[in-house]
Amino acid sequence: DAxxxxxxxxxxxxxxxxxxLECSQTKGHDRMYWYRQDPGLGLRLIYYSFDVKDINKGExxxxxxxxxxxxxxxxxxLESAIPNQTALYFxxxxxxxxxxxxxxxxxxxxxxxxx
Amino acid sequence: xxxxxxxxxxxxxxxxxxLTINCTYTATGYPSLFWYVQYPGEGLQLxxxxxxxxxxxxxxxxxxxxxxxxxxxxLEKGSVQVSDSAVYFCALSVTGTASKxxxxxxxxxxxxx
Numbered sequence: 001d002a003x004x005x006x007x008x009x010x011x012x013x014x015x016x017x018x019x020x021l022e023c024s025q026t027k028g029h030d031r032m033y034w035y036r037q038d039p040g041l042g043l044r045l046i047y048y049s050f051d052v053k054d055i056n057k058g059e060x061x062x063x064x065x066x067x068x069x070x071x072x073x074x075x076x077x078l079e080s081a082i083p084n085q086t087a088l089y090f091x092x093x094x095x096x097x098x099x100x101x102x103x104x105x106x107x108x109x110x111x112x113x114x115x
Numbered sequence: 116x117x118x119x120x121x122x123x124x125x126x127x128x129x130x131x132x133x134l135t136i137n138c139t140y141t142a143t144g145y146p147s148l149f150w151y152v153q154y155p156g157e158g159l160q161l162x163x164x165x166x167x168x169x170x171x172x173x174x175x176x177x178x179x180x181x182x183x184x185x186x187x188x189x190l191e192k193g194s195v196q197v198s199d200s201a202v203y204f205c206a207l208s209v210t211g212t213a214s215k216x217x218x219x220x221x222x223x224x225x226x227x228x
Contacts (some may be wrong), residue, residue: 043159044218103164105161106151109158
């Protein structure tokens with residue numbers, strides 16, 4: 001079984017709709033991240049969380065919100081989707097133990113299209 | 116701030132050719148350096164890493180050496196295969212920055228027979 005899972009894998013929605021992307025992990029990691037990937041731009045950090053009570057904005061958080069429901073679950077919401085949020089979204093986790101060197105483990109991605 | 120610059124793709128090579136993908140970085144602290152690979156339709160996977168100057172990361176025939184003097188971490192492979200076709204991302208993380216990764220824009224590699 002995959003260590004980091006994302007649902008749905010693909011989603012097409014309309015402008016103005018509320019969308020939630022979900023991420024679950026079985027790695028036991030405390031830290032979780034949401035990124036978006038756009039062609040030619042690489043990956044950009046949206047939000048990250050160190051634990052259930054610690055949520056932080058990344059470089060492109062406008063238009064997004066997150067919820068850390070449990071250590072293993074981290075959801076990303078688009079309250080009112082717009083076409084320029086069409087992208088590939090990745091969830092990732094990392095271990096904060098000494099020596100982990102910030103290596104992150106990625107889910108398979110969610111392809112979101114906003115019409 | 117922190118940034119990573121990668122050579123633009125796509126890079127097209129014949130099977131068994133030598134591969135180099137250039138990566139340079141700027142960092143406010145002392146970074147760890149990573150190469151991630153993204154195969155078609157999949158998420159990113161860690162390919163290799165190096166955590167201090169002069170370290171060489173290696174995996175699956177790929178190598179990269181952490182060069183502090185030139186702030187570089189170029190990816191190399193002596194003989195590529197069709198199965199190496201993917202997008203390769205160089206990334207860095209600085210200790211004390213909450214494990215945040217800064218990515219390059221990615222380089223697409225296409226290997227043909």
